[in-house]
Amino acid sequence: MSDLFRMLRSAAHSLETQRYALDVTGQNIANVNTQGYVRRTVDFAEIPPQDPWSAGGGVDIAAVQAARAPLIEGRLRYEQVLSAHDSAIADHLEVILGGLGQPGASLDAALTRFYTTYGALASSPTSATARQQVLVEAQALATTFSDISTQLQNARGAADREIRNTLGEINALAAELAELNAGITSSAPANVEALRDRQAVVLSSLSALADIDVIHRADGALDVAIGNGRALVVGDRHYDLTASGTPPLGFATILTNGADVTTDITSEMTGGRIGALLQIRDTTVPSYQQQLDQLAHGIVTDINTLTTSGFDLDGNAGLALFNPLAGVPGAAAGITVNAAVAGNVRRVVAAGTPASGNNDVARAIAALQDSNVSGGSARPVDAWGALVSRIATDARGAKDAAAVHDDVVQQLRTLRDQISGVSIDEEAAMLMRFQRSYEANARFFQVADRALEQLMNLVS
Amino acid sequence: MRVAFNAAFEDGVRNINNASAALAEAQRQLSSGRRIDSPSDDPLGTMTAISEHASLSRVDAYSSAAGDAYSRLALADTIMSDIVTQLTAAQSSALSARGSNITTAQRQAVANEILAIRDAIFSDVNTQLQGAYLFSGSNVLAAPYTRVGQGFSGYQGDATAARIDVSNGRDVAATFDGQAILQGSDPQHILDALTDLAASILAADPVGTQNGVDAITRAFDRATLAQSRIGNDLRSLDDVRMQLVSVRQTAVSRLSKVEDADLAEASARLAQSETAYRAALSAVANTLKLSLLDFLK
Numbered sequence: 001m002s003d004l005f006r007m008l009r010s011a012a013h014s015l016e017t018q019r020y021a022l023d024v025t026g027q028n029i030a031n032v033n034t035q036g037y038v039r040r041t042v043d044f045a046e047i048p049p050q051d052p053w054s055a056g057g058g059v060d061i062a063a064v065q066a067a068r069a070p071l072i073e074g075r076l077r078y079e080q081v082l083s084a085h086d087s088a089i090a091d092h093l094e095v096i097l098g099g100l101g102q103p104g105a106s107l108d109a110a111l112t113r114f115y116t117t118y119g120a121l122a123s124s125p126t127s128a129t130a131r132q133q134v135l136v137e138a139q140a141l142a143t144t145f146s147d148i149s150t151q152l153q154n155a156r157g158a159a160d161r162e163i164r165n166t167l168g169e170i171n172a173l174a175a176e177l178a179e180l181n182a183g184i185t186s187s188a189p190a191n192v193e194a195l196r197d198r199q200a201v202v203l204s205s206l207s208a209l210a211d212i213d214v215i216h217r218a219d220g221a222l223d224v225a226i227g228n229g230r231a232l233v234v235g236d237r238h239y240d241l242t243a244s245g246t247p248p249l250g251f252a253t254i255l256t257n258g259a260d261v262t263t264d265i266t267s268e269m270t271g272g273r274i275g276a277l278l279q280i281r282d283t284t285v286p287s288y289q290q291q292l293d294q295l296a297h298g299i300v301t302d303i304n305t306l307t308t309s310g311f312d313l314d315g316n317a318g319l320a321l322f323n324p325l326a327g328v329p330g331a332a333a334g335i336t337v338n339a340a341v342a343g344n345v346r347r348v349v350a351a352g353t354p355a356s357g358n359n360d361v362a363r364a365i366a367a368l369q370d371s372n373v374s375g376g377s378a379r380p381v382d383a384w385g386a387l388v389s390r391i392a393t394d395a396r397g398a399k400d401a402a403a404v405h406d407d408v409v410q411q412l413r414t415l416r417d418q419i420s421g422v423s424i425d426e427e428a429a430m431l432m433r434f435q436r437s438y439e440a441n442a443r444f445f446q447v448a449d450r451a452l453e454q455l456m457n458l459v460s
Numbered sequence: 461m462r463v464a465f466n467a468a469f470e471d472g473v474r475n476i477n478n479a480s481a482a483l484a485e486a487q488r489q490l491s492s493g494r495r496i497d498s499p500s501d502d503p504l505g506t507m508t509a510i511s512e513h514a515s516l517s518r519v520d521a522y523s524s525a526a527g528d529a530y531s532r533l534a535l536a537d538t539i540m541s542d543i544v545t546q547l548t549a550a551q552s553s554a555l556s557a558r559g560s561n562i563t564t565a566q567r568q569a570v571a572n573e574i575l576a577i578r579d580a581i582f583s584d585v586n587t588q589l590q591g592a593y594l595f596s597g598s599n600v601l602a603a604p605y606t607r608v609g610q611g612f613s614g615y616q617g618d619a620t621a622a623r624i625d626v627s628n629g630r631d632v633a634a635t636f637d638g639q640a641i642l643q644g645s646d647p648q649h650i651l652d653a654l655t656d657l658a659a660s661i662l663a664a665d666p667v668g669t670q671n672g673v674d675a676i677t678r679a680f681d682r683a684t685l686a687q688s689r690i691g692n693d694l695r696s697l698d699d700v701r702m703q704l705v706s707v708r709q710t711a712v713s714r715l716s717k718v719e720d721a722d723l724a725e726a727s728a729r730l731a732q733s734e735t736a737y738r739a740a741l742s743a744v745a746n747t748l749k750l751s752l753l754d755f756l757k
Contacts, residue, residue, distance in 0.1 A: 032465050039464075090500075097499050103506055103719070104513030112517040119521045123528045123624050123634065126592050126600055357592055357600025357635055359622045369518065370628065385510035392499035392506050399500060410474065414467045421464025428752035 003053055004452045010047070010058035011445035017044065017059045018438040024064060025430040028422045036201035038066040038420040040193065066193040069419040070216075073200060076412045077207035077214070081271045083405035084208040086398045088276035089284070092159060093395035096285070099151040100388055108381045110144040111299075113137050115369040115380075121350050122362035126313060131345035135337065138321055142335040145296050149332035152289045159281035160251045164243045166209055166274045167254065173206045174224065174238040181221035182236035192220060211271025227268030231258035241265075251281060288391060289332070295383045297331035298373035300324075303365055307349040310361035314346055315354030318361065328375075472744035479737040486730035489721035496719060505718045512715040519708045526626040526701050532634060533694050536594055539584045540687035543641070546584070547680045550577040550654060554673045557661045571658040574672075578654035582612065585638050595638030597621050604638035605651060612651045615639035627700045632693040641686045642679065650679040 021042045031037035042064055047057030100106055114137040121130040180199045184192055199222065206212055206224070212232065215223040224233040231239050243252035254266045254274075269275050304320040311318055323338050325331045341347040352360025369380060376383050488497060499506040550573075556562075557570040585595045585604050592600035596617030606613045617638055623631040643649035648656075657672025659665075 094498060094500060100499070103499075103509035104516075108510045108514055109517070112514050112521075116517060116521040119525055119625065123525055124590055124592070125622070127590060351598070353598065353620065355598035355600075355618055355620065357596065357622050358598040358620065359624065359634070363623075363625055363631075366521075366625065369514070379514075381514035382507075382511055385507040388499055388510060389503045389507035392503035395498075395500035396503055410470075414471065417464035417467035418462045421462070421466050423462050424465045425752040426462065428756060432756065 004448060004455065006054065006057075007448040008445065008452065010056075011441055011448055013047075013060070014058040014441040015438060015445060017061055018434050018441055020061055022431070022434040022438065025427050025434060028430075029424065029427045032422045032424060032427075034197075036197045036204070037422070038068050038193070038197055038200075039422045041065050041067060064190075064193070066196065067420050068196075068200075069416050072412055072416045072419070073203075074214075076409065076416065077203060077212075079405050079408045079412060080204060080207045081211050083402055083409050084273045085271055085276040086402035086405060088273045089280060090395055090398035090402050092155060092276075092280045093284075093391055093398060095158075096152065096155050096288075097388075097391055097395060099155075100148065100391070103385075103388075106388075107144050107148060107384050110137070110141045111380050111384065112369065114141045115366050118350075118362045119366040121348070122359040122366055125350040125359040125362060126356050128345050131313070131348040131350075134321075134348050135342055135345065138337050139342070141299075142322065142337055145292070145332040145335050149289065149292060149296075152285050152292065153333070156249075156251070156281045156285050159277045159285070163252050163254075163274060163277045163281065166277065167241050167243050167252070170206065170209050170226075170232070170274070171238070171240045173202050173209070174232050174240070176202050177206070177222060177224060177233045178236050178238040181233065184220040185236075196220060207272065209272050210269060210274045227256070227265040230256050230263070230265055230268070232256075284394065288387065290328070291383075291387050291390070293328050293331040294375060295332070295373060295380065295387070296335055297325055297328045298375045298383075299368075299380055300331065300335060301374050302368050302371075306361050306364050306368075309352070310349040311351045311354045311358075312347045312349050313351075313356055315351075315356070316347075318349035319347055321349070469748060472740075472748060475740045476737075476744055479733065479740040482733040483730070483737045486726055486733045489726040490723065490730055493721055493723070494719060495721045502718075509715060509718045512711055512718065515711045516708065516715065519704055519711060522625070522627050523701070523704045523708070525624055526697055526704060529624055529626050529632045529634065530694070530697050530701070532589060532594070533632065533690055533697065535587070535589060536633075536636060537687065537690045537694060539587050539594070540641075540683055540690060543581055543584050543683045544680065544687060546577045546580050547650075547676055547683060550574055550657075551673060551676045551680065553577070554657055554661065554669060554676065558666065558669055558673075562664075567661050567664065571662045574654050574658040574661065578651050578658075581642070581654070582607075582651055585642060592635070593617065593638075595636050595641070597635060597637045597639075600635055605642075605649070611655060612649070615643065615649065626697060627704060630696065630700055632697060633690070636686065636690075641682050644678060644682045646675060646678060648675075650675060653679070 021044075024040050024042050028039050043062040044059050045062035047060050049056045114134075117130070117133045117137045121127070121134055124130045177199065180195050180202065183195045184199065187195060203212075203214060203222070203224075210226055213225040213229065215225070217223065217235075221235055222233065223231070223235065226232040226241070232241075233239075239256060239258040242255045242257075244255050245251070246253045253264055254269055255262050256265050257263070266278065269278055300322045304322055304324060307318045307321045309318065319341050320338050321341055323336045325334055341349075350362035351358035352364075372378055373380050373383055378386060485497075489495060496502050496505055496509070553570050553573045557567055562570075582605060587594050593603055594600075595604045596602055598620040599617040600622075602616040604615055604617045606616065615638060619637050619639065621637050622634045624634045625631045639649070642651065646653070653672055653675035656668060657675070660668025660672055
């Protein structure tokens with residue numbers, strides 16, 4: 001009789017086991033769209049017989065496995081660093097390009113109009129209208145240079161603001177990782193997998209922001225290093241990165257106090273979004289600015305050299321059309337028309353001799369558009385075209401590289417999902433499987449119950 | 461191979477996005493007519509476009525300068541024609557006054573005619589265009605000659621005639637050296653020479669008259685030389701203007717090749733990408749709605 005009771009217990013336990021498997025299937029289906037969710041599978045284990053008259057104790061849950069793919073996850077993080085880096089560069093350069101204007105409607109047009117007005121002045125060197133037009137276009141040229149320089153400076157400012165925001169995101173993710181580490185090491189095994197799902201999501205987000213090194217601990221926790229091995233997360237502790245404004249522009253320097261000593265790690269941050277933003281802010285855009293300044297400086301120098309060698313309408317020695325620049329740095333932003341000339345059209349220099357109708361300087365300035373700019377190896381408009389083309393090529397390169405990395409990321413995600421993702425068809429099959437198992441176990445319970453009932457009837 | 465729902469969904473959405481982007485790009489090219497949206501679409505093409513826009517503006521500026529120069533030279537040509545005509549008339553009148561049977565009244569009439577011709581030449585040489593004297597060399601704000609009492613001043617311009625560029629490496633005269641035309645290497649300019657000639661005719665001075673006639677002959681030679689130079693510049697301008705039209709057409713064509721969308725290709729691509737877009741939508745809609753769950757009862 002005790003065997004029959006054992007059979008009933010065994011059937012009840014088996015029913016519970018199948019119900020649990022159904023529950024796991026339901027959990028998989030429920031989380032089909034949950035980011036980072038790794039499908040669970042149930043490992044069943046037979047309960048061995050306890051005496052010669054027993055076939056066995058039924059079935060038990062040996063483990064609930066999460067189908068993780070650590071190798072692919074690691075590779076995915078690596079590619080995400082590259083993808084995020086190139087995407088950020090492409091995004092920022094596209095914004096810069098958008099501000100530069102279309103060919104024929106930007107600095108190239110301002111330059112052409114400026115030189116053309118000198119051509120018109122050469123035709124009518126005594127014309128007040130032509131002289132006024134030169135001043136108007138000189139002012140427009142100065143404004144255009146200044147606007148473009150401001151846009152480049154704004155692009156650096158925008159990158160700096162994003163760097164500060166990204167530091168905030170990195171700190172928040174590091175804090176969450178530390179919290180997850182604490183949870184993983186202290187939670188019951190049943191809860192750990194959910195925490196590890198979240199851990200993978202946080203790591204993925206973090207790897208898009210910066211190049212990180214991850215050290216897996218035996219207890220499931222993770223240590224994360226950033227830069228040249230600077231501690232970001234160690235167990236349940238995290239070390240915030242801070243931004244410190246640095247003169248003269250107040251741009252953020254990235255500091256860490258991971259080793260209880262505040263260290264500047266700005267130069268160590270080369271990967272991910274933050275690496276791209278630092279590159280844009282500190283290297284890429286400044287080099288564009290330098291090229292623009294070189295162009296502005298060359299143009300102003302060439303024009304001033306000619307105007308100061310000539311004579312104004314009254315035969316006075318010529319004044320510089322633009323106020324002389326202190327040097328190449330800041331030249332584009334610093335171009336201003338000489339107020340002494342701007343205030344009196346007769347001071348505009350067209351002549352190479354004191355004769356009012358001489359147009360040698362006007363012709364020479366108009367011809368500057370066909371000569372290489374001082375300090376450069378291209379005509380003014382071509383030098384501008386080379387700068388735009390350089391930015392466009394950089395943007396194109398970053399866009400193409402980002403597309404390649406995106407494809408790799410997509411392939412790796414597909415690979416990961418083949419292992420870790422939830423397949424609705426598979427789960428539907430599992431539903432049927434466990435449903436049938438449950439029905440069969442219920443039938444077994446019923447049979448055992450009836451056998452016991454019959455035995456009880458015999459006894460009574 | 462396991463096909464996870466999410467992977468299939470994301471693949472489908474990505475394919476739809478790609479097809480949609482291709483459709484949008486074809487639509488953009490077709491509706492805007494522009495091949496390049498962002499410089500990063502074609503960095504080299506952008507550089508070429510910037511250069512070609514500048515070339516086009518340069519050609520337009522040269523065309524405008526050539527147009528100005530043409531009007532200026534045409535005016536100068538007309539003036540020189542008049543001076544040549546006046547000098548011819550003066551020579552003819554002076555020669556007619558050399559005979560011995562010329563009456564005083566006739567001498568007076570010829571002298572008056574010579575003086576009228578002198579005044580006409582004076583007026584011609586002092587022609588202004590847009591406030592600038594054409595025949596003062598570079599000193600365009602000063603009249604070449606002014607009246608001083610009954611006579612005339614010396615030349616007040618300079619010998620440096622201004623030139624303007626009408627194409628790369630070609631220039632034409634914009635102002636002229638009045639002294640080179642009216643005086644040359646003579647001791648006095650033709651205006652004074654004509655004044656003296658009128659006086660010689662009135663005084664029946666054959667030597668003075670002959671000197672005057674000789675001065676007219678030399679002035680005539682200088683004027684025709686100047687006129688032929690103007691004529692050369694005008695002919696050169698005709699060539700330049702035709703050349704500029706051709707250069708402009710080439711620049712426009714090069715620019716169009718870089719900037720403008722190939723409409724036939726863009727419309728073919730629009731049709732193609734529309735089909736691809738429909739196919740992507742249909743594929744995703746059909747595959748994602750199939751599931752084993754449909755067969756569970």
